[in-house]
Amino acid sequence: MPSPETRVGQPLISLRDVHLSFGSNRVLKGIDLDVQRGQAVSIIGPSGSGKSTILRCITGLLPTERGSIRVGDTDVHALKSEAQRIELRKRVGFVFQQYNLFPHLSVLENLVIAPRKVLGETATNAEKHARELLAKVRMEHKADAYPGQLSGGQQQRVAIARALAMRPELILFDEVTSALDPETVGEVLTVIRELTEEGMTCVLVTHEMRFAEDISDVVYFTENGLIVEHGSPEHIFQRPTNERTQTFLRHALGDAGRRPVASGDPFLLSNISRYSLSV
Amino acid sequence: MTDLLELFVQAAAKFGLNYGFLLDAYQRGSLVNGAITTIALCAFTIVGSLLAGLALAAMLTSGRPWFARPARVFIEVTRNTPTLVQLYCAFLVLNMLLTQAVGAANPLTPFAWVVIVISLHKGAFHAEALRAGIEAVPRVTLEAASSLAFSRRQLLWNVQLPLAMRFALPSLINNLIDLVKMTAVASAIAVGDITYASIMIWTQSDNVLELMILLLAFFGLLSFVVNCVGRALEAKLRMPGYGH
Ligand SMILES: Nc1ncnc2c1ncn2[C@@H]1O[C@H](COP(=O)(O)OP(=O)(O)O)[C@@H](O)[C@H]1O
Ligand SMILES: [Mg+2]
Numbered sequence: 088m089p090s091p092e093t094r095v096g097q098p099l100i101s102l103r104d105v106h107l108s109f110g111s112n113r114v115l116k117g118i119d120l121d122v123q124r125g126q127a128v129s130i131i132g133p134s135g136s137g138k139s140t141i142l143r144c145i146t147g148l149l150p151t152e153r154g155s156i157r158v159g160d161t162d163v164h165a166l167k168s169e170a171q172r173i174e175l176r177k178r179v180g181f182v183f184q185q186y187n188l189f190p191h192l193s194v195l196e197n198l199v200i201a202p203r204k205v206l207g208e209t210a211t212n213a214e215k216h217a218r219e220l221l222a223k224v225r226m227e228h229k230a231d232a233y234p235g236q237l238s239g240g241q242q243q244r245v246a247i248a249r250a251l252a253m254r255p256e257l258i259l260f261d262e263v264t265s266a267l268d269p270e271t272v273g274e275v276l277t278v279i280r281e282l283t284e285e286g287m288t289c290v291l292v293t294h295e296m297r298f299a300e301d302i303s304d305v306v307y308f309t310e311n312g313l314i315v316e317h318g319s320p321e322h323i324f325q326r327p328t329n330e331r332t333q334t335f336l337r338h339a340l341g342d343a344g345r346r347p348v349a350s351g352d353p354f355l356l357s358n359i360s361r362y363s364l365s366v
Numbered sequence: 367m368t369d370l371l372e373l374f375v376q377a378a379a380k381f382g383l384n385y386g387f388l389l390d391a392y393q394r395g396s397l398v399n400g401a402i403t404t405i406a407l408c409a410f411t412i413v414g415s416l417l418a419g420l421a422l423a424a425m426l427t428s429g430r431p432w433f434a435r436p437a438r439v440f441i442e443v444t445r446n447t448p449t450l451v452q453l454y455c456a457f458l459v460l461n462m463l464l465t466q467a468v469g470a471a472n473p474l475t476p477f478a479w480v481v482i483v484i485s486l487h488k489g490a491f492h493a494e495a496l497r498a499g500i501e502a503v504p505r506v507t508l509e510a511a512s513s514l515a516f517s518r519r520q521l522l523w524n525v526q527l528p529l530a531m532r533f534a535l536p537s538l539i540n541n542l543i544d545l546v547k548m549t550a551v552a553s554a555i556a557v558g559d560i561t562y563a564s565i566m567i568w569t570q571s572d573n574v575l576e577l578m579i580l581l582l583a584f585f586g587l588l589s590f591v592v593n594c595v596g597r598a599l600e601a602k603l604r605m606p607g608y609g610h
Contacts, residue, residue: 146513148509148512148513169517169518173515173516173517174515176512176513176514176515177515179513180513181510181513181514183506183509183510185506187504187506187507187509187510188510189507189510189511189525189529190507190529190605190607190608191528191529191532191603191605200514200524201514201515201516204516204520204524205514205515205516205517205520232606233605233606233607234607235605235606235607235608236606236607237607249514250514253514253515
Protein backbone atom coordinates (compact mmCIF):
# COMPACT_ATOMS: atom_id res chain seq x y z
CA MET A 88 0.00 0.00 0.00
CA PRO A 89 1.42 3.39 -0.92
CA SER A 90 2.24 5.63 2.01
CA PRO A 91 -0.04 8.65 2.33
CA GLU A 92 2.91 11.05 2.02
CA THR A 93 3.69 10.04 -1.53
CA ARG A 94 0.11 10.56 -2.55
CA VAL A 95 -0.46 14.07 -1.31
CA GLY A 96 -2.63 15.97 -3.74
CA GLN A 97 -3.38 12.89 -5.76
CA PRO A 98 -6.98 11.80 -5.25
CA LEU A 99 -7.72 8.38 -3.78
CA ILE A 100 -10.53 7.93 -6.28
CA SER A 101 -10.47 9.57 -9.68
CA LEU A 102 -12.99 9.08 -12.47
CA ARG A 103 -12.40 10.63 -15.89
CA ASP A 104 -14.95 10.68 -18.69
CA VAL A 105 -16.56 7.40 -17.58
CA HIS A 106 -19.15 6.02 -19.98
CA LEU A 107 -21.44 3.02 -19.53
CA SER A 108 -24.57 1.70 -21.25
CA PHE A 109 -27.01 -1.09 -20.52
CA GLY A 110 -27.89 -2.15 -24.03
CA SER A 111 -29.13 0.97 -25.75
CA ASN A 112 -29.72 2.72 -22.43
CA ARG A 113 -26.81 5.14 -21.98
CA VAL A 114 -26.51 5.41 -18.23
CA LEU A 115 -23.18 7.19 -17.67
CA LYS A 116 -22.23 9.76 -20.27
CA GLY A 117 -18.90 11.07 -19.13
CA ILE A 118 -18.50 11.18 -15.36
CA ASP A 119 -15.59 13.09 -13.79
CA LEU A 120 -15.25 12.72 -10.05
CA ASP A 121 -12.44 13.03 -7.51
CA VAL A 122 -12.28 11.93 -3.90
CA GLN A 123 -9.31 12.84 -1.73
CA ARG A 124 -8.14 10.52 1.01
CA GLY A 125 -10.11 11.22 4.20
CA GLN A 126 -12.86 13.10 2.45
CA ALA A 127 -16.58 12.49 2.62
CA VAL A 128 -18.11 13.02 -0.79
CA SER A 129 -21.84 12.89 -1.45
CA ILE A 130 -23.55 12.19 -4.74
CA ILE A 131 -27.10 13.49 -4.99
CA GLY A 132 -29.52 13.49 -7.87
CA PRO A 133 -32.80 12.08 -9.12
CA SER A 134 -33.52 8.35 -9.23
CA GLY A 135 -32.19 6.66 -12.33
CA SER A 136 -29.50 9.28 -12.88
CA GLY A 137 -26.76 6.68 -12.53
CA LYS A 138 -25.59 7.17 -8.94
CA SER A 139 -25.56 3.49 -8.00
CA THR A 140 -23.93 2.68 -11.31
CA ILE A 141 -21.05 5.05 -10.49
CA LEU A 142 -20.44 3.27 -7.18
CA ARG A 143 -20.59 -0.17 -8.82
CA CYS A 144 -18.03 0.94 -11.39
CA ILE A 145 -15.66 2.17 -8.69
CA THR A 146 -15.48 -1.25 -7.08
CA GLY A 147 -15.36 -3.10 -10.39
CA LEU A 148 -18.81 -4.70 -10.14
CA LEU A 149 -19.63 -3.16 -13.53
CA PRO A 150 -17.19 -2.76 -16.42
CA THR A 151 -16.88 0.69 -17.95
CA GLU A 152 -16.95 1.27 -21.69
CA ARG A 153 -14.81 4.33 -21.92
CA GLY A 154 -12.85 6.57 -19.62
CA SER A 155 -10.68 5.78 -16.65
CA ILE A 156 -11.22 4.96 -13.00
CA ARG A 157 -8.33 5.01 -10.58
CA VAL A 158 -8.50 3.90 -6.95
CA GLY A 159 -5.13 4.61 -5.37
CA ASP A 160 -2.65 2.98 -7.70
CA THR A 161 -5.17 0.69 -9.33
CA ASP A 162 -6.51 1.32 -12.82
CA VAL A 163 -9.95 -0.13 -12.28
CA HIS A 164 -10.99 0.24 -15.92
CA ALA A 165 -8.07 -1.95 -16.99
CA LEU A 166 -8.60 -4.83 -14.55
CA LYS A 167 -8.77 -8.09 -16.42
CA SER A 168 -8.75 -11.00 -14.02
CA GLU A 169 -10.91 -11.95 -11.08
CA ALA A 170 -7.80 -11.94 -8.87
CA GLN A 171 -7.14 -8.29 -9.69
CA ARG A 172 -10.72 -7.30 -8.92
CA ILE A 173 -10.51 -9.19 -5.63
CA GLU A 174 -7.41 -7.17 -4.68
CA LEU A 175 -9.36 -3.97 -5.39
CA ARG A 176 -12.43 -5.05 -3.43
CA LYS A 177 -10.36 -5.89 -0.39
CA ARG A 178 -9.67 -2.16 -0.18
CA VAL A 179 -13.14 -0.86 -1.03
CA GLY A 180 -16.13 -1.42 1.28
CA PHE A 181 -19.67 -1.32 -0.09
CA VAL A 182 -22.89 -0.81 1.85
CA PHE A 183 -26.17 -1.39 0.04
CA GLN A 184 -29.63 0.06 0.30
CA GLN A 185 -31.13 -3.37 1.04
CA TYR A 186 -28.41 -4.33 3.59
CA ASN A 187 -27.80 -7.65 1.78
CA LEU A 188 -26.58 -9.48 4.86
CA PHE A 189 -26.16 -13.25 4.52
CA PRO A 190 -29.42 -14.53 6.02
CA HIS A 191 -28.08 -17.98 6.89
CA LEU A 192 -25.27 -16.61 9.04
CA SER A 193 -25.47 -14.99 12.45
CA VAL A 194 -24.46 -11.37 12.86
CA LEU A 195 -21.02 -12.36 14.12
CA GLU A 196 -20.55 -14.89 11.29
CA ASN A 197 -21.54 -12.22 8.76
CA LEU A 198 -18.66 -10.10 10.03
CA VAL A 199 -16.15 -12.90 10.33
CA ILE A 200 -16.63 -14.80 7.09
CA ALA A 201 -14.90 -12.44 4.65
CA PRO A 202 -11.84 -11.67 6.82
CA ARG A 203 -11.43 -15.41 7.43
CA LYS A 204 -11.95 -16.64 3.88
CA VAL A 205 -10.61 -13.71 1.90
CA LEU A 206 -7.92 -12.18 4.10
CA GLY A 207 -7.01 -15.45 5.80
CA GLU A 208 -7.28 -14.03 9.32
CA THR A 209 -7.35 -16.49 12.22
CA ALA A 210 -10.73 -17.22 13.79
CA THR A 211 -9.67 -15.62 17.07
CA ASN A 212 -8.45 -12.38 15.50
CA ALA A 213 -11.40 -12.07 13.14
CA GLU A 214 -13.85 -12.61 15.96
CA LYS A 215 -12.12 -10.15 18.26
CA HIS A 216 -12.14 -7.49 15.56
CA ALA A 217 -15.78 -8.29 14.71
CA ARG A 218 -16.85 -7.78 18.31
CA GLU A 219 -15.03 -4.44 18.46
CA LEU A 220 -16.83 -3.32 15.31
CA LEU A 221 -20.19 -4.48 16.63
CA ALA A 222 -19.57 -2.39 19.73
CA LYS A 223 -18.70 0.54 17.52
CA VAL A 224 -22.04 0.36 15.70
CA ARG A 225 -23.77 -0.42 19.02
CA MET A 226 -24.85 -3.93 17.98
CA GLU A 227 -22.69 -6.03 20.30
CA HIS A 228 -25.78 -7.34 22.10
CA LYS A 229 -27.01 -8.91 18.83
CA ALA A 230 -23.85 -10.83 17.88
CA ASP A 231 -25.66 -14.17 17.91
CA ALA A 232 -28.90 -12.99 16.31
CA TYR A 233 -29.69 -13.65 12.65
CA PRO A 234 -30.34 -10.89 10.11
CA GLY A 235 -33.99 -11.91 9.81
CA GLN A 236 -34.46 -11.13 13.49
CA LEU A 237 -33.21 -7.54 13.26
CA SER A 238 -34.87 -4.28 12.30
CA GLY A 239 -33.80 -2.50 9.14
CA GLY A 240 -31.68 0.01 11.00
CA GLN A 241 -29.97 -2.75 12.97
CA GLN A 242 -29.28 -4.75 9.81
CA GLN A 243 -27.81 -1.70 8.14
CA ARG A 244 -25.49 -1.05 11.08
CA VAL A 245 -24.35 -4.67 10.90
CA ALA A 246 -23.79 -4.24 7.16
CA ILE A 247 -21.56 -1.23 7.87
CA ALA A 248 -19.63 -3.24 10.45
CA ARG A 249 -19.29 -6.07 7.94
CA ALA A 250 -17.73 -3.69 5.43
CA LEU A 251 -15.41 -2.32 8.13
CA ALA A 252 -14.31 -5.84 9.09
CA MET A 253 -12.28 -5.95 5.87
CA ARG A 254 -10.34 -2.85 7.04
CA PRO A 255 -11.09 -1.00 3.81
CA GLU A 256 -9.38 2.19 2.69
CA LEU A 257 -12.68 3.67 1.65
CA ILE A 258 -16.37 2.83 1.86
CA LEU A 259 -19.12 3.38 -0.69
CA PHE A 260 -22.62 3.90 0.72
CA ASP A 261 -25.51 3.45 -1.71
CA GLU A 262 -28.68 5.06 -0.31
CA VAL A 263 -28.18 3.18 2.91
CA THR A 264 -31.10 4.84 4.66
CA SER A 265 -33.65 4.80 1.84
CA ALA A 266 -35.23 1.52 2.92
CA LEU A 267 -35.47 2.52 6.59
CA ASP A 268 -38.37 3.93 8.49
CA PRO A 269 -37.80 7.46 9.73
CA GLU A 270 -37.09 6.53 13.37
CA THR A 271 -34.17 4.32 12.48
CA VAL A 272 -32.54 6.58 9.88
CA GLY A 273 -30.83 8.60 12.59
CA GLU A 274 -29.05 5.62 14.18
CA VAL A 275 -27.45 4.70 10.84
CA LEU A 276 -26.51 8.28 9.98
CA THR A 277 -24.85 8.64 13.38
CA VAL A 278 -22.60 5.67 12.59
CA ILE A 279 -21.63 7.13 9.21
CA ARG A 280 -20.99 10.53 10.75
CA GLU A 281 -18.60 8.97 13.26
CA LEU A 282 -16.75 7.21 10.47
CA THR A 283 -16.23 10.43 8.54
CA GLU A 284 -15.06 12.14 11.72
CA GLU A 285 -12.46 9.40 12.16
CA GLY A 286 -11.14 10.19 8.71
CA MET A 287 -12.53 7.24 6.78
CA THR A 288 -12.85 8.07 3.10
CA CYS A 289 -16.55 7.84 2.29
CA VAL A 290 -18.58 8.19 -0.87
CA LEU A 291 -22.29 8.48 -0.15
CA VAL A 292 -25.18 8.32 -2.52
CA THR A 293 -27.98 9.77 -0.46
CA HIS A 294 -31.33 11.48 -0.42
CA GLU A 295 -30.69 12.84 3.07
CA MET A 296 -29.96 16.37 1.93
CA ARG A 297 -29.37 17.91 5.35
CA PHE A 298 -27.05 15.08 6.29
CA ALA A 299 -25.12 15.40 3.03
CA GLU A 300 -24.83 19.14 3.59
CA ASP A 301 -23.64 18.58 7.11
CA ILE A 302 -20.95 15.94 6.69
CA SER A 303 -19.69 16.29 3.13
CA ASP A 304 -16.47 17.92 1.96
CA VAL A 305 -17.70 17.88 -1.62
CA VAL A 306 -21.13 17.31 -3.10
CA TYR A 307 -21.78 16.11 -6.65
CA PHE A 308 -25.14 16.58 -8.34
CA THR A 309 -25.86 14.05 -11.11
CA GLU A 310 -28.62 14.01 -13.61
CA ASN A 311 -29.09 11.82 -16.64
CA GLY A 312 -25.66 10.24 -16.44
CA LEU A 313 -23.76 13.49 -16.15
CA ILE A 314 -22.29 15.51 -13.29
CA VAL A 315 -24.28 18.68 -13.57
CA GLU A 316 -22.56 20.58 -10.79
CA HIS A 317 -20.22 19.92 -7.91
CA GLY A 318 -18.64 21.88 -5.14
CA SER A 319 -18.66 22.52 -1.42
CA PRO A 320 -21.91 21.79 0.41
CA GLU A 321 -22.46 25.54 0.89
CA HIS A 322 -22.09 26.03 -2.82
CA ILE A 323 -24.46 23.22 -3.84
CA PHE A 324 -27.09 23.73 -1.18
CA GLN A 325 -27.01 27.51 -0.64
CA ARG A 326 -25.99 28.96 -3.99
CA PRO A 327 -26.38 26.34 -6.71
CA THR A 328 -25.59 27.95 -10.04
CA ASN A 329 -27.10 25.38 -12.34
CA GLU A 330 -30.80 25.62 -12.96
CA ARG A 331 -31.23 21.81 -12.86
CA THR A 332 -29.63 21.69 -9.40
CA GLN A 333 -31.87 24.46 -8.21
CA THR A 334 -35.00 22.67 -9.44
CA PHE A 335 -33.93 19.37 -7.92
CA LEU A 336 -33.14 20.88 -4.55
CA ARG A 337 -36.36 22.85 -4.54
CA HIS A 338 -38.25 19.57 -4.88
CA ALA A 339 -35.98 17.60 -2.61
CA LEU A 340 -36.16 20.16 0.15
CA GLY A 341 -39.87 20.74 -0.24
CA ASP A 342 -41.82 22.80 -2.72
CA ALA A 343 -41.87 25.83 -0.51
CA GLY A 344 -38.22 26.12 -1.31
CA ARG A 345 -35.42 26.46 1.09
CA ARG A 346 -35.79 28.74 4.03
CA PRO A 347 -33.07 31.35 4.18
CA VAL A 348 -30.39 30.17 6.57
CA ALA A 349 -30.91 31.79 9.91
CA SER A 350 -27.95 32.70 12.00
CA GLY A 351 -27.13 30.23 14.72
CA ASP A 352 -26.71 26.58 14.02
CA PRO A 353 -28.71 25.33 11.07
CA PHE A 354 -27.00 21.96 11.11
CA LEU A 355 -28.40 20.51 14.29
CA LEU A 356 -28.83 16.75 13.92
CA SER A 357 -32.39 17.23 15.11
CA ASN A 358 -32.98 19.37 12.04
CA ILE A 359 -32.43 16.44 9.75
CA SER A 360 -35.64 15.92 7.96
CA ARG A 361 -36.17 13.18 5.51
CA TYR A 362 -37.10 13.67 1.93
CA SER A 363 -36.91 10.56 -0.10
CA LEU A 364 -37.25 10.62 -3.85
CA SER A 365 -36.70 6.97 -4.46
CA VAL A 366 -39.62 4.67 -4.79
CA MET B 367 -36.34 -63.39 18.58
CA THR B 368 -37.93 -66.58 17.30
CA ASP B 369 -40.28 -66.51 20.30
CA LEU B 370 -41.37 -63.04 19.39
CA LEU B 371 -41.96 -64.11 15.81
CA GLU B 372 -44.03 -67.04 16.97
CA LEU B 373 -46.11 -64.78 19.16
CA PHE B 374 -46.65 -62.45 16.17
CA VAL B 375 -47.64 -65.33 13.89
CA GLN B 376 -50.11 -66.62 16.50
CA ALA B 377 -51.57 -63.16 17.02
CA ALA B 378 -51.93 -62.57 13.28
CA ALA B 379 -53.62 -65.93 12.89
CA LYS B 380 -56.42 -64.67 15.14
CA PHE B 381 -57.17 -62.08 12.44
CA GLY B 382 -57.15 -64.78 9.75
CA LEU B 383 -53.70 -63.79 8.48
CA ASN B 384 -51.26 -66.60 7.84
CA TYR B 385 -47.73 -65.40 8.48
CA GLY B 386 -46.45 -68.95 8.88
CA PHE B 387 -43.83 -68.42 6.20
CA LEU B 388 -41.93 -66.17 8.61
CA LEU B 389 -41.11 -69.24 10.68
CA ASP B 390 -39.54 -70.92 7.67
CA ALA B 391 -35.82 -70.14 7.77
CA TYR B 392 -35.41 -70.13 3.99
CA GLN B 393 -38.36 -67.84 3.20
CA ARG B 394 -37.56 -65.59 6.13
CA GLY B 395 -33.97 -65.41 4.91
CA SER B 396 -34.95 -64.37 1.41
CA LEU B 397 -37.26 -61.67 2.80
CA VAL B 398 -34.53 -60.31 5.06
CA ASN B 399 -32.08 -60.32 2.15
CA GLY B 400 -34.68 -58.55 0.05
CA ALA B 401 -35.12 -55.90 2.73
CA ILE B 402 -31.37 -55.38 2.95
CA THR B 403 -31.15 -55.15 -0.85
CA THR B 404 -33.91 -52.52 -0.93
CA ILE B 405 -32.20 -50.49 1.78
CA ALA B 406 -28.90 -50.71 -0.13
CA LEU B 407 -30.67 -49.64 -3.32
CA CYS B 408 -32.14 -46.65 -1.49
CA ALA B 409 -28.79 -45.66 -0.02
CA PHE B 410 -26.97 -45.86 -3.36
CA THR B 411 -29.69 -44.12 -5.36
CA ILE B 412 -30.13 -41.34 -2.80
CA VAL B 413 -26.45 -40.51 -3.06
CA GLY B 414 -26.33 -41.15 -6.81
CA SER B 415 -29.41 -39.08 -7.58
CA LEU B 416 -28.17 -36.15 -5.49
CA LEU B 417 -24.82 -36.21 -7.31
CA ALA B 418 -26.57 -36.43 -10.69
CA GLY B 419 -28.93 -33.62 -9.68
CA LEU B 420 -26.06 -31.43 -8.55
CA ALA B 421 -24.16 -32.00 -11.80
CA LEU B 422 -27.24 -31.34 -13.94
CA ALA B 423 -28.13 -28.21 -11.95
CA ALA B 424 -24.57 -26.95 -12.32
CA MET B 425 -24.85 -27.45 -16.07
CA LEU B 426 -28.28 -25.78 -16.23
CA THR B 427 -27.14 -22.68 -14.36
CA SER B 428 -23.66 -22.47 -15.88
CA GLY B 429 -24.86 -19.88 -18.37
CA ARG B 430 -23.02 -21.79 -21.10
CA PRO B 431 -25.30 -23.18 -23.83
CA TRP B 432 -22.88 -26.05 -24.43
CA PHE B 433 -23.62 -27.33 -20.92
CA ALA B 434 -27.13 -26.03 -20.35
CA ARG B 435 -28.71 -27.26 -23.60
CA PRO B 436 -27.78 -30.99 -23.26
CA ALA B 437 -28.74 -30.94 -19.57
CA ARG B 438 -32.13 -29.47 -20.44
CA VAL B 439 -32.77 -32.08 -23.17
CA PHE B 440 -31.72 -34.89 -20.84
CA ILE B 441 -34.00 -33.64 -18.06
CA GLU B 442 -37.02 -33.29 -20.34
CA VAL B 443 -36.58 -36.75 -21.86
CA THR B 444 -35.94 -38.33 -18.49
CA ARG B 445 -38.80 -36.89 -16.54
CA ASN B 446 -41.32 -37.36 -19.33
CA THR B 447 -40.86 -41.12 -19.73
CA PRO B 448 -41.76 -43.89 -17.24
CA THR B 449 -38.99 -45.20 -15.02
CA LEU B 450 -39.97 -48.78 -15.71
CA VAL B 451 -39.60 -48.29 -19.46
CA GLN B 452 -36.26 -46.57 -18.91
CA LEU B 453 -35.11 -49.49 -16.82
CA TYR B 454 -36.14 -52.01 -19.49
CA CYS B 455 -34.42 -49.93 -22.16
CA ALA B 456 -31.24 -49.68 -20.13
CA PHE B 457 -31.14 -53.28 -19.01
CA LEU B 458 -32.44 -55.04 -22.11
CA VAL B 459 -30.88 -52.81 -24.77
CA LEU B 460 -27.85 -50.97 -23.36
CA ASN B 461 -26.80 -53.87 -21.16
CA MET B 462 -27.09 -56.29 -24.09
CA LEU B 463 -25.01 -54.02 -26.34
CA LEU B 464 -22.44 -53.70 -23.57
CA THR B 465 -22.29 -57.47 -23.11
CA GLN B 466 -21.88 -57.95 -26.86
CA ALA B 467 -19.03 -55.46 -26.82
CA VAL B 468 -17.08 -56.66 -23.80
CA GLY B 469 -18.54 -60.10 -23.18
CA ALA B 470 -18.36 -61.52 -19.68
CA ALA B 471 -16.25 -58.55 -18.62
CA ASN B 472 -19.44 -56.44 -18.42
CA PRO B 473 -19.19 -55.06 -14.91
CA LEU B 474 -22.78 -53.86 -14.66
CA THR B 475 -25.08 -56.10 -12.63
CA PRO B 476 -28.87 -55.67 -12.65
CA PHE B 477 -28.46 -53.98 -9.26
CA ALA B 478 -26.06 -51.45 -10.78
CA TRP B 479 -28.48 -50.73 -13.63
CA VAL B 480 -31.28 -49.97 -11.19
CA VAL B 481 -29.00 -47.60 -9.27
CA ILE B 482 -27.95 -45.85 -12.50
CA VAL B 483 -31.44 -45.51 -13.97
CA ILE B 484 -33.14 -44.31 -10.79
CA SER B 485 -30.24 -41.99 -9.95
CA LEU B 486 -30.48 -40.32 -13.34
CA HIS B 487 -34.27 -40.25 -13.30
CA LYS B 488 -34.52 -38.68 -9.85
CA GLY B 489 -31.44 -36.60 -10.59
CA ALA B 490 -33.46 -34.82 -13.25
CA PHE B 491 -36.06 -33.87 -10.64
CA HIS B 492 -33.41 -32.85 -8.12
CA ALA B 493 -31.80 -30.68 -10.78
CA GLU B 494 -35.00 -28.72 -11.28
CA ALA B 495 -35.43 -28.28 -7.52
CA LEU B 496 -31.83 -27.13 -7.17
CA ARG B 497 -32.12 -24.79 -10.15
CA ALA B 498 -35.17 -23.17 -8.53
CA GLY B 499 -33.13 -22.80 -5.33
CA ILE B 500 -30.12 -21.33 -7.11
CA GLU B 501 -32.28 -18.87 -9.00
CA ALA B 502 -34.08 -17.87 -5.82
CA VAL B 503 -30.85 -16.51 -4.29
CA PRO B 504 -31.18 -12.73 -4.69
CA ARG B 505 -28.67 -11.20 -7.10
CA VAL B 506 -27.96 -8.45 -4.60
CA THR B 507 -26.86 -10.99 -2.00
CA LEU B 508 -24.32 -12.32 -4.47
CA GLU B 509 -23.26 -8.78 -5.30
CA ALA B 510 -22.69 -8.17 -1.60
CA ALA B 511 -20.45 -11.24 -1.48
CA SER B 512 -18.53 -10.02 -4.54
CA SER B 513 -18.08 -6.62 -2.96
CA LEU B 514 -16.51 -8.39 0.05
CA ALA B 515 -13.86 -9.74 -2.35
CA PHE B 516 -15.16 -13.33 -2.43
CA SER B 517 -13.88 -15.30 -5.38
CA ARG B 518 -16.39 -16.99 -7.64
CA ARG B 519 -15.69 -20.30 -5.85
CA GLN B 520 -15.95 -18.86 -2.36
CA LEU B 521 -19.19 -17.17 -3.32
CA LEU B 522 -20.60 -20.44 -4.63
CA TRP B 523 -19.67 -22.52 -1.58
CA ASN B 524 -20.28 -19.97 1.16
CA VAL B 525 -23.31 -18.09 -0.06
CA GLN B 526 -24.99 -19.37 -3.19
CA LEU B 527 -25.16 -23.11 -2.47
CA PRO B 528 -26.02 -22.84 1.25
CA LEU B 529 -28.95 -20.59 0.39
CA ALA B 530 -30.00 -22.56 -2.70
CA MET B 531 -29.89 -25.75 -0.62
CA ARG B 532 -32.29 -24.28 1.91
CA PHE B 533 -34.72 -23.15 -0.77
CA ALA B 534 -34.56 -26.52 -2.55
CA LEU B 535 -34.68 -28.78 0.51
CA PRO B 536 -38.46 -29.36 0.74
CA SER B 537 -38.58 -30.37 -2.94
CA LEU B 538 -35.51 -32.58 -2.58
CA ILE B 539 -37.04 -34.44 0.37
CA ASN B 540 -40.21 -34.86 -1.64
CA ASN B 541 -38.19 -36.41 -4.47
CA LEU B 542 -36.32 -38.70 -2.09
CA ILE B 543 -39.51 -40.07 -0.55
CA ASP B 544 -40.70 -40.82 -4.06
CA LEU B 545 -37.34 -42.41 -4.80
CA VAL B 546 -37.69 -44.88 -1.93
CA LYS B 547 -40.94 -46.20 -3.38
CA MET B 548 -39.54 -46.18 -6.89
CA THR B 549 -36.86 -48.78 -6.00
CA ALA B 550 -39.63 -51.41 -6.24
CA VAL B 551 -39.12 -51.36 -10.03
CA ALA B 552 -35.93 -53.34 -9.38
CA SER B 553 -38.14 -56.43 -9.10
CA ALA B 554 -38.95 -56.06 -12.81
CA ILE B 555 -35.43 -57.14 -13.77
CA ALA B 556 -35.15 -59.74 -11.00
CA VAL B 557 -32.94 -57.81 -8.60
CA GLY B 558 -33.66 -59.57 -5.32
CA ASP B 559 -35.20 -56.61 -3.51
CA ILE B 560 -38.02 -57.01 -1.01
CA THR B 561 -40.71 -56.77 -3.66
CA TYR B 562 -39.09 -59.50 -5.74
CA ALA B 563 -38.62 -61.69 -2.68
CA SER B 564 -42.29 -61.27 -1.78
CA ILE B 565 -43.40 -62.17 -5.29
CA MET B 566 -41.27 -65.30 -5.14
CA ILE B 567 -42.90 -66.34 -1.88
CA TRP B 568 -46.48 -65.67 -2.84
CA THR B 569 -46.23 -67.46 -6.17
CA GLN B 570 -45.38 -70.57 -4.13
CA SER B 571 -47.49 -70.25 -1.03
CA ASP B 572 -50.39 -67.88 -1.81
CA ASN B 573 -49.85 -65.36 1.02
CA VAL B 574 -50.53 -62.34 -1.16
CA LEU B 575 -52.49 -60.31 1.38
CA GLU B 576 -50.03 -60.96 4.22
CA LEU B 577 -47.05 -60.08 2.05
CA MET B 578 -48.75 -56.96 0.70
CA ILE B 579 -49.31 -55.70 4.22
CA LEU B 580 -45.68 -56.45 5.04
CA LEU B 581 -44.48 -54.64 1.90
CA LEU B 582 -46.62 -51.59 2.51
CA ALA B 583 -45.46 -51.38 6.11
CA PHE B 584 -41.83 -51.75 5.07
CA PHE B 585 -41.93 -49.02 2.42
CA GLY B 586 -44.02 -46.83 4.68
CA LEU B 587 -41.38 -47.16 7.37
CA LEU B 588 -38.52 -46.37 4.96
CA SER B 589 -40.31 -43.30 3.60
CA PHE B 590 -41.06 -42.21 7.11
CA VAL B 591 -37.39 -42.40 8.03
CA VAL B 592 -36.44 -40.28 5.00
CA ASN B 593 -39.21 -37.86 5.92
CA CYS B 594 -37.93 -37.54 9.51
CA VAL B 595 -34.34 -37.02 8.42
CA GLY B 596 -35.56 -34.39 5.95
CA ARG B 597 -37.54 -32.54 8.57
CA ALA B 598 -34.64 -32.63 10.98
CA LEU B 599 -32.40 -31.16 8.28
CA GLU B 600 -34.93 -28.46 7.51
CA ALA B 601 -35.17 -27.55 11.17
CA LYS B 602 -31.40 -27.50 11.51
CA LEU B 603 -30.93 -25.27 8.45
CA ARG B 604 -33.82 -22.96 9.19
CA MET B 605 -32.81 -19.31 8.98
CA PRO B 606 -34.27 -17.52 12.00
CA GLY B 607 -36.56 -14.72 10.95
CA TYR B 608 -37.33 -16.17 7.52
CA GLY B 609 -40.31 -18.20 6.43
CA HIS B 610 -43.27 -18.96 8.73
N1 LIG C 1 -28.31 -4.17 -14.17
C1 LIG C 1 -28.94 -3.28 -14.94
N2 LIG C 1 -29.40 -3.62 -16.17
C2 LIG C 1 -30.03 -2.74 -16.96
N3 LIG C 1 -30.24 -1.44 -16.64
C3 LIG C 1 -29.81 -1.02 -15.45
C4 LIG C 1 -29.14 -1.90 -14.53
N4 LIG C 1 -28.82 -1.21 -13.41
C5 LIG C 1 -29.28 0.03 -13.62
N5 LIG C 1 -29.86 0.16 -14.83
C6 LIG C 1 -30.43 1.39 -15.39
O1 LIG C 1 -29.46 2.38 -15.30
C7 LIG C 1 -30.03 3.62 -14.96
C8 LIG C 1 -29.32 4.19 -13.75
O2 LIG C 1 -29.54 3.33 -12.66
P1 LIG C 1 -28.92 3.62 -11.23
O3 LIG C 1 -27.46 3.79 -11.36
O4 LIG C 1 -29.39 2.53 -10.35
O5 LIG C 1 -29.61 5.00 -10.84
P2 LIG C 1 -29.70 5.69 -9.41
O6 LIG C 1 -28.90 4.90 -8.45
O7 LIG C 1 -29.20 7.06 -9.62
O8 LIG C 1 -31.16 5.70 -9.05
C9 LIG C 1 -31.51 3.38 -14.76
O9 LIG C 1 -32.18 3.79 -15.93
C10 LIG C 1 -31.61 1.89 -14.59
O10 LIG C 1 -32.82 1.43 -15.13
MG1 LIG D 1 -29.53 3.76 -6.81
